[in-house]
Each structure stands twice: as structure tokens, then as C-alpha cells.
Amino acid sequence: xxxxxxxxxAILVLLVLALxxxxxxxxxxxxxxxxxxxxxxxxxxxxxxxxxxNPFGYVDENGEYQGYxxxxxxxxxxxxxxxxxxxxxxxxxRVEYLETGKVDIILANFTVTAERAEKVDFALPxxxxxxxxxxxxxxxxxxxxxxxxxxQVIVISGTTAEDYLIKNNxxxxxxxxxxxxxxxxxxxxxxxxxxxxxxTEVIAFALENEGYEVGIPSLGSQDTIAPAVSKGNETLLAWxxxxxxxxxxEKFFHADYEATLVDTYGLDYEESLVLEGGGQAK
Amino acid sequence: MQSLGVEVLFKGKNFARLMGxxxxxxxxxxxxxAISMVLGLLLGMLVSRKNRVLRGVMRCxxxxxxIMPQMVLLFLVFFGTSKAFGWNLxxxxxxxxxxxLWGTAEMSDLVRGAVTSVPKxxxxxxxxxxxxxxxxxxxxxxxxxxRRLIPQSINLITxxxxxxxxxxxVGVVEILKVAQQIIEANRKASPNAAFGVYxxxxxxxxxxxxxxxxxxxxxEKRWG
Numbered sequence: 001x002x003x004x005x006x007x008x009x010a011i012l013v014l015l016v017l018a019l020x021x022x023x024x025x026x027x028x029x030x031x032x033x034x035x036x037x038x039x040x041x042x043x044x045x046x047x048x049x050x051x052x053x054n055p056f057g058y059v060d061e062n063g064e065y066q067g068y069x070x071x072x073x074x075x076x077x078x079x080x081x082x083x084x085x086x087x088x089x090x091x092x093x094r095v096e097y098l099e100t101g102k103v104d105i106i107l108a109n110f111t112v113t114a115e116r117a118e119k120v121d122f123a124l125p126x127x128x129x130x131x132x133x134x135x136x137x138x139x140x141x142x143x144x145x146x147x148x149x150x151x152q153v154i155v156i157s158g159t160t161a162e163d164y165l166i167k168n169n170x171x172x173x174x175x176x177x178x179x180x181x182x183x184x185x186x187x188x189x190x191x192x193x194x195x196x197x198x199x200t201e202v203i204a205f206a207l208e209n210e211g212y213e214v215g216i217p218s219l220g221s222q223d224t225i226a227p228a229v230s231k232g233n234e235t236l237l238a239w240x241x242x243x244x245x246x247x248x249x250e251k252f253f254h255a256d257y258e259a260t261l262v263d264t265y266g267l268d269y270e271e272s273l274v275l276e277g278g279g280q281a282k
Numbered sequence: 283m284q285s286l287g288v289e290v291l292f293k294g295k296n297f298a299r300l301m302g303x304x305x306x307x308x309x310x311x312x313x314x315x316a317i318s319m320v321l322g323l324l325l326g327m328l329v330s331r332k333n334r335v336l337r338g339v340m341r342c343x344x345x346x347x348x349i350m351p352q353m354v355l356l357f358l359v360f361f362g363t364s365k366a367f368g369w370n371l372x373x374x375x376x377x378x379x380x381x382x383l384w385g386t387a388e389m390s391d392l393v394r395g396a397v398t399s400v401p402k403x404x405x406x407x408x409x410x411x412x413x414x415x416x417x418x419x420x421x422x423x424x425x426x427x428x429r430r431l432i433p434q435s436i437n438l439i440t441x442x443x444x445x446x447x448x449x450x451x452v453g454v455v456e457i458l459k460v461a462q463q464i465i466e467a468n469r470k471a472s473p474n475a476a477f478g479v480y481x482x483x484x485x486x487x488x489x490x491x492x493x494x495x496x497x498x499x500x501x502e503k504r505w506g
Contacts, residue, residue: 032364032365051455051459051462051463052462052463052465052466053466054466054467054469054470058463058466058467059299059463059464059467060294060467061290061293061294061296061464061467061468062294062295063294063295063299066467087453088450088455088459089453090450090451092451093361093451093452093453096357096361097453099361099365100361100364100365101364101370102360102361102364102453178451179450179462180462180466181462181463181465181466181476182462185465185476188473188476209473264470
């Protein structure tokens with residue numbers, strides 16, 4: 001290495017370190033989120049949803065957001081008396097959106113995990129979920145042990161399926177995608193033997209596409225899906241929790257299921273997927 | 283024959299949405315390209331002078347931009363600035379900032395290369411004719427440098443247009459994100475939509491970049 005290059009590299013490393021320390025110092029002071037009153041005052045709430053995850057959060061042909069999460073988001077806006085500004089998020093940047101206060105709530109099929117709970121605050125859950133694995137009918141994977149050393153499994157970056165496989169089955173080769181659309185297209189193109197994701201996602205995929213079967217319908221532990229707010233945003237969190245409990249009265253999430261999910265899953269999965277009042281009011 | 287899945291584009295407002303996405307991508311790239319060209323030209327001229335401090339600073343800036351993937355830069359500007367300084371930049375603004383930083387860095391390096399490649403005798407002759415340094419730059423060096431710049435800067439411009447496909451990661455709904463939304467919303471009714479829609483996206487990117495290449499060819503012929 002030339003002397004000049006070494007110098008430049010050294011200066012760069014110092015610069016990055018300085019920036020990093022600046023960033024951490026900034027994060028400690030001052031809150032990033034907006035309180036309930038501030039949101040009401042502004043007349044607008046920013047809610048992060050998926051825009052390419054049919055039927056949970058997607059955009060229809062008229063450019064309108066639709067889906068199970070979106071249905072709930074609209075109700076939140078209505079009951080708060082504010083306009084909802086939908087922000088298109090990806091699985092990989094949901095936590096960052098909350099950590100920086102760029103959205104007030106994430107309603108993007110966000111599975112509750114201990115790891116995520118260190119960075120964001122989850123409200124009461126509104127749906128059940130486990131992991132599932134879908135594969136082509138020509139070679140259905142019924143157990144993870146059937147996946148050979150040469151085979152690859154599709155996962156989406158930043159999802160619980162990715163975490164689970166890395167932690168519990170590090171021998172399995174993963175093929176990672178940033179968007180749902182690309183992951184599904186890759187599976188259809190046969191670039192991997194299976195796709196691991198939330199079981200809601202893979203069941204929907206197998207029901208919608210000929211020639212695929214969910215060989216492993218439930219992998220790992222039963223998890224829940226919940227709204228999330230920035231760490232420490234207590235006023236908003238408390239309001240959402242009250243809202244979810246109050247909505248159990250009218251069986252809101254059953255209505256939500258019947259409006260958005262029934263076309264995909266049929267009525268068979270309604271009781272196993274839907275959670276009312278955070279599961280406490282049963 | 284299986285359908286190509288292009289029909290989903292004609293459902294509802296889908297085609298208008300795709301064009302809207304293209305306009306978003308075009309807007310971000312046009313603004314960033316304009317900023318990059320002007321700043322790049324100025325910085326490039328400055329760096330070709332023999333000021334060691336200035337060169338050192340520019341070298342750092344250039345290396346920093348070179349080694350950072352554009353995606354990391356986007357996250358740094360979009361999420362990083364709000365964590366560090368509490369700025370709430372929009373996705374569009376963050377994208378323009380990142381693309382301008384990147385474009386300016388590469389452009390200034392191209393300008394520096396082009397200016398230093400003008401033979402020394404050109405400077406000396408111009409000075410001998412009694413021109414001031416400013417006049418030498420304006421009438422002798424720049425016209426020659428700009429000609430040498432065209433092929434590479436056109437390459438940079440088309441790369442900038444194509445790289446706007448990354449801005450969907452900071453919540454900007456541009457052409458590729460609209461395409462993915464359309465494919466996803468219609469997966470049940472038109473399972474083949476992925477092919478038709480991505481083909482259309484390919485054609486739209488081509489329509490954006492092809493005129494730029496044509497212009498470059500034209501300019502090269504005229505000035506060459």
C-alpha cells in the first residue's frame with residue numbers, strides 16, 4: 001500500500017468513527033417520536049404499512065392502500081380524528097422507521113419478538129402467526145431435514161423466518177430477498193427448493209398458486225402480530241391498547257378478517273388467526 | 283400461449299401509477315444530475331490546481347463515496363440524520379442528497395481527469411499569448427476538456443437514472459415499487475404479471491436512457 005493511501009484510509013476511519021459517536025450522542029438526548037397530543041394537533045398520523053404484501057398491506061389498481069393491516073390503520077385514524085398518511089415500508093427497515101420517528105406506528109405484519117421489543121414498543125397483538133415453509137408439489141419439503149446441503153431456501157431479509165433459520169438451522173443455505181414480490185417470483189422461477197416465511201404468507205401463496213404446497217405449516221413457536229410504536233412513546237401506546245380492547249366489543253378484527261382476508265384464506269382459518277382485544281378478552 | 287400478464291397494466295389506474303412512478307424516478311435523477319454536473323465541474327476545476335489541502339479533502343470525499351454502496355448512503359442520510367441530528371428529511375430529499383453527493387464526486391473526478399489530460403503546451407501557449415489564467419480556462423482548457431468528458435459523463439448519467447431503483451428502500455414509491463405493488467395486488471388473477479410488468483419497466487428505463495445516449499453520440503460527432 002502506498003503511503004498516501006494509508007493516510008487517506010486512516011483519515012476515513014477516523015471520520016466514520018467521529019460520525020458514529022456523534023450519532024450515538026444525538027440519539028441519547030431528545031425524543032424522536034410524537035406524543036398522542038402532538039399527533040392529534042398535527043391532524044395527521046404516519047403509519048408504516050407494506051405496499052406489496054397482499055392481503056395484509058397492498059395497493060389496489062386505483063392506487064389505494066388495502067388489506068388487513070390497512071383496515072385497522074384506517075380505523076385508528078378515524079377514532080383519533082386524524083388523517084392517515086400511509087408510508088410504504090419494507091421488512092428490513094421497519095425498526096429503523098420507528099427508531100427515527102419517521103412513522104408514528106408500524107402496522108406491517110410485525111411479529112412480536114424479544115429482540116425487536118428491545119428497540120420498539122409493541123402494543124397488544126391483533127393476529128396469531130407461526131412460521132411456515134412452502135415448496136413446489138414436485139418436491140414437497142415436509143421437514144427441514146429434507147433440505148440437502150446443495151439446496152437453498154428463500155427468506156426475506158429482516159423477517160422472523162430469517163432469524164429463526166440462522167439461529168436454529170445454520171447449515172441451511174439461505175437465499176435472501178428485500179421485497180416480497182421478488183421472493184415470490186424467485187420461488188416461481190425455481191431458484192430455490194422452498195420459501196420460509198410467516199405461515200399466513202406461505203398458506204396464501206399455496207392457495208393462490210397451483211402446484212405449491214405448505215409442507216411445514218407450523219415451525220418454531222406460536223407468535224403474534226402487533227402494532228409497534230417508537231420506544232418510550234407511552235401516550236400513543238396506551239391509546240392503541242385501549243383502542244384494541246374497546247374494539248373487541250364489536251368484534252372488529254373478525255369484521256376486518258371477513259373484509260380483507262376471507263378471499264385468501266376462506267373462513268377455516270378465521271378463529272386461529274384473529275385475536276380480539278389482544279387475546280385477553282376471550 | 284400463456285398471457286404475458288401485460289393486461290394488469292390496463293386495470294384501473296395502474297398504467298397512470300406506473301407513469302407516476304417513472305416521473306418520480308426521473309425527477310430525482312434530473313435534479314441530482316443537474317446539481318452533480320455544476321458542482322462536479324467546479325470542484326473538478328478546483329482540484330486540478332495544485333493545492334495539497336484541497337486535494338487531500340477531495341480525495342477523502344471521493345474515497346468515502348466510492349467505498350460506500352449507494353444503499354448504505356441512502357440509509358445514512360434518511361435514517362442516520364434523524365437519529366444524529368433529529369432532521370426529518372423526506373425520502374425524496376434524502377435521495378436527491380445522496381445522488382448529488384455521489385454524482386458530484388464522480389463528476390469532479392472525471393473533470394479532473396479531463397483537465398489534466400489537456401497537454402501542458404496548451405496552457406503555455408495560451409499564457410504566452412497574454413491570456414489571464416481565467417481566460418485560459420474559459421477559452422482553451424474547458425472547451426477541450428468538455429469534449430473528452432462526454433462519453434464518461436453520459437455513462438454516469440445513465441447509471442444515476444438506473445440506480446434510482448434503490449430509493450424504494452427509503453419509502454419513495456418509484457417505478458420499480460409501483461411495479462411490485464401491481465404484481466402483488468394481482469398475483470391471484472394474473473400469476474404471470476411479473477413477466478409483463480417487469481418487461482414494461484425495462485422498456486420504460488430504456489426510454490429514459492436511450493435519448494441520453496443519442497444526445498451523447500450527436501454531441502461527440504458535432505464537437506469531435
